[in-house]
Amino acid sequence: MKTFIVAAVSADGYIAKDEKHSAFWTSKADKKRFVELTKQAGVVIMGSTTYATLPRPLKERVNIVYSMTKTFEGAETTQKPPRELLKDLEARGFKSVAICGGSHIYNMFMKAGVVDTIYLTVEPIVFGKGITLFNEEMLYHLKLKSVQESAESGSLLMEYSVDYSGTPKMTD
Numbered sequence: 001m002k003t004f005i006v007a008a009v010s011a012d013g014y015i016a017k018d019e020k021h022s023a024f025w026t027s028k029a030d031k032k033r034f035v036e037l038t039k040q041a042g043v044v045i046m047g048s049t050t051y052a053t054l055p056r057p058l059k060e061r062v063n064i065v066y067s068m069t070k071t072f073e074g075a076e077t078t079q080k081p082p083r084e085l086l087k088d089l090e091a092r093g094f095k096s097v098a099i100c101g102g103s104h105i106y107n108m109f110m111k112a113g114v115v116d117t118i119y120l121t122v123e124p125i126v127f128g129k130g131i132t133l134f135n136e137e138m139l140y141h142l143k144l145k146s147v148q149e150s151a152e153s154g155s156l157l158m159e160y161s162v163d164y165s166g167t168p169k170m171t172d
């Protein structure tokens with residue numbers, strides 16, 4: 001099961017200014033890649049704070065939202081540990097899964113040791129403070145697989161693989 005993170009950060013490393021800040025601040029090139037990757041996967045996983053910033057569920061994709069307390073129209077709610085959720089999705093026939101944030105959800109999947117690829121866009125903007133991509137201490141090495149520059153926006157679109165060799169795997 002291919003499990004990838006898709007995220008955009010400011011040049012100073014933030015995914016948002018605060019938790020109400022929707023992800024629509026990113027470039028056209030980033031949005032295009034996001035749509036392509038997530039539609040290919042067919043299933044998107046996100047936290048309830050991120051889902052609350054969307055006007056509606058992401059269409060043509062199964063939307064799965066992590067929440068302890070809430071349910072959402074147009075989305076499935078879960079509290080399952082990452083490995084258990086991925087196993088269920090595999091049994092439902094999905095071959096790849098897009099982890100779409102925010103920080104809490106990126107963090108949880110990364111620490112579970114299940115993320116094989118990170119699609120990261122660096123946008124030419126600074127926020128000064130805000131929400132970081134991950135929110136706990138971790139140490140994983142990444143391998144740069146490809147980098148593309150958008151001439152129009154000046155964005156850098158990177159693809160990294162996560163190298164778990166030599167890094168202790170953490171449990172769910």
Ligand SMILES: NC(=O)c1ccc[n+]([C@@H]2O[C@H](COP(=O)([O-])OP(=O)(O)OC[C@H]3O[C@@H](n4cnc5c(N)ncnc54)[C@H](OP(=O)(O)O)[C@@H]3O)[C@@H](O)[C@H]2O)c1
Nearest residue numbers: 007008016019047048049050066067068101102103104105
């Ligand atoms: N730039 C980007 O690429 C990008 C991508 C995605 C999001 N964002 C931004 O990130 C911000 C939100 O990030 P965030 O870290 O604050 O929030 P988040 O990760 O979107 O959601 C956190 C919420 O997820 C639920 N949750 C977390 N762990 C859980 C678990 N183990 N079981 C069940 N529910 C769990 C909880 O919801 P309940 O409180 O409902 O229980 C928690 O409050 C927004 O501003 C959004 O726009 C940016």
